[in-house]
Amino acid sequence: MSGDDLGLFTDPEVDERRPLKKRDRERDNARAKAKKRKKTVLWLVVALILAVGMGGAYYGYRELRGIGSFEDYAGSGEVDAIVEVQDGDVVSKIASTLYDNGVIASARAFTEASKTDARVTSIQPGFYLMKTKMSGQNAVARMIDPKTRVPAVQIVGGLKLTDIQADGKAVPGVYSKLAAASCTEKDGAKVCLTADEIKAAAEQTDPVALGVPEWALADVKRADPQFRLEGLIMRGVYQVKPGVTAVELIRSVIVSSAQKLQGAGIPGGTMNTGFRPYEVLVIASLIEKEAIEKDFGQVSQVIYNRIAEPMPLQFDSTINYRNNQPHIRTSDADRNAIQPYNTYKVPGLTPTPIGSPSQQAIAAAIKPAGGDMMYFVKCQKDGTSCFSKTYEEHQAKDQKAQQEGVY
CATH class of the missing domain: 1.20.5 (Single alpha-helices involved in coiled-coils or other helix-helix interfaces)
Structure with a gap:
C-alpha cells in the first residue's frame, strides 16, 4: 500500500x-x-x-x-389677433407664438407649411394683424404679406409731440403718428385711437404709469402737462401694438425710448457735464433744432459757454416751440413776450425739451466741441452755421448771410 x-x-x-x-x-x-x-x-x-x-x-x-400627423385648422381665420415677432425669432419661435395666440392649431402646422416658402425666414420684428383659427398654409401666406405687418412709427429728430402748421400744411407730431399706428379692424371696421385721446392720456396720467424713467420724473411732474413728455421719445423707430389703450400705447413707446436714451448716454454718460440728465436732454433738443448735424458739437459749446457766462441763449427755436410755429425767425413782439420758453428774456434752459433729440445731438450735448465761441448764425443755404467769439464778428456774418439770401 x-x-x-x-x-x-x-x-x-x-x-x-x-x-x-x-x-x-x-x-x-x-x-x-x-x-x-x-x-x-x-x-x-x-x-x-x-x-x-x-x-x-x-x-x-x-x-x-x-x-x-399634426393638428391643423382648415379655414382662413375668424377674428383678429395681434401677434408680435421679436428680434431674433426663428421660424419655430414664430410658430409657437402663433399657437399661443390661437392663430394655428399646432406649431407644426406652421413649420410644415413654411417649408414651401423661404420668405418665412425673413419675417421682420414687429406686430402682425393675424386671424384666429387659420390653417398653417394660410398663416404662412398672411405672415409674409407686407400688408399684414403693422407699420412702425418713425420719429425724426426735432419732431414735436403735437402737430404744427407749415406752409399751410399740417406736419404730424408724435401723437398723430402714434394714432395712425394704433388702428385695427373689428367686425370689418377700422378702429383707431385719436391724437387727442393720446394727448389727453399723456397729460392726465401719472408719469410713473406712463413709464417715465426715474431720472426725469421730478422735472416731468413740475412741467406744464401739455409739454411734460416732450423730448422723452427720442428719434428712432418704434413698434406699436394696435388695439391697446392710449396709456398702454404711450407707455410702450416711452419705455422703448428710455432704453434708446440709455444707449445714447442718458443718464449714464452725463455725470461729468455739470448738468442733470434731464437738462442734458433739453440741451440735446435745442441742438437738434438749431443746427445741422455737422455743427452739433459747436452749437453745444455755445450753449455751455452762454450758461456759464451767464448769458441768455437767445434762440428763436424756443419761442417758436411755445408758439407752435415752424419759422426760423421771430418778431420783436415774440422776443419781448414774457413766457418760460422765451430764451431772450428768461436765462438758462427751457423748462422741457423742445422736440425729439437724435443720438447725435445727445452725444454733442454730453461732449461739446470745445472752444470759446459765443455766437452762431446760419450762413449757408444748406444749413451750415458760422461761429463767432465776439458780437461784432457775429453781426458781420449775420449781415452777409442776409445779403446772400440765406434767410
Whole structure:
C-alpha cells in the first residue's frame, strides 16, 4: 500500500481520478444553469435597449421628415389677433407664438407649411394683424404679406409731440403718428385711437404709469402737462401694438425710448457735464433744432459757454416751440413776450425739451466741441452755421448771410 492509498492526503475538489459524488454533480449543474440564466437576462437587456433606441430614432426620423400627423385648422381665420415677432425669432419661435395666440392649431402646422416658402425666414420684428383659427398654409401666406405687418412709427429728430402748421400744411407730431399706428379692424371696421385721446392720456396720467424713467420724473411732474413728455421719445423707430389703450400705447413707446436714451448716454454718460440728465436732454433738443448735424458739437459749446457766462441763449427755436410755429425767425413782439420758453428774456434752459433729440445731438450735448465761441448764425443755404467769439464778428456774418439770401 502506498503512502496515500487510503486517500487521506488527496483533495477531492482537484483530484480528477476520484469520481464525483451525486451532491457535487447537482451543485455543478446548478451553477451552470445560473450562468446561463444571467447570460439570457443580459441579452434581453441589450435587446431591449436596442429596441428603445431604434424606436426613438425612428420617431425622431418621422418628426424630422414630417411623417406623423399634426393638428391643423382648415379655414382662413375668424377674428383678429395681434401677434408680435421679436428680434431674433426663428421660424419655430414664430410658430409657437402663433399657437399661443390661437392663430394655428399646432406649431407644426406652421413649420410644415413654411417649408414651401423661404420668405418665412425673413419675417421682420414687429406686430402682425393675424386671424384666429387659420390653417398653417394660410398663416404662412398672411405672415409674409407686407400688408399684414403693422407699420412702425418713425420719429425724426426735432419732431414735436403735437402737430404744427407749415406752409399751410399740417406736419404730424408724435401723437398723430402714434394714432395712425394704433388702428385695427373689428367686425370689418377700422378702429383707431385719436391724437387727442393720446394727448389727453399723456397729460392726465401719472408719469410713473406712463413709464417715465426715474431720472426725469421730478422735472416731468413740475412741467406744464401739455409739454411734460416732450423730448422723452427720442428719434428712432418704434413698434406699436394696435388695439391697446392710449396709456398702454404711450407707455410702450416711452419705455422703448428710455432704453434708446440709455444707449445714447442718458443718464449714464452725463455725470461729468455739470448738468442733470434731464437738462442734458433739453440741451440735446435745442441742438437738434438749431443746427445741422455737422455743427452739433459747436452749437453745444455755445450753449455751455452762454450758461456759464451767464448769458441768455437767445434762440428763436424756443419761442417758436411755445408758439407752435415752424419759422426760423421771430418778431420783436415774440422776443419781448414774457413766457418760460422765451430764451431772450428768461436765462438758462427751457423748462422741457423742445422736440425729439437724435443720438447725435445727445452725444454733442454730453461732449461739446470745445472752444470759446459765443455766437452762431446760419450762413449757408444748406444749413451750415458760422461761429463767432465776439458780437461784432457775429453781426458781420449775420449781415452777409442776409445779403446772400440765406434767410
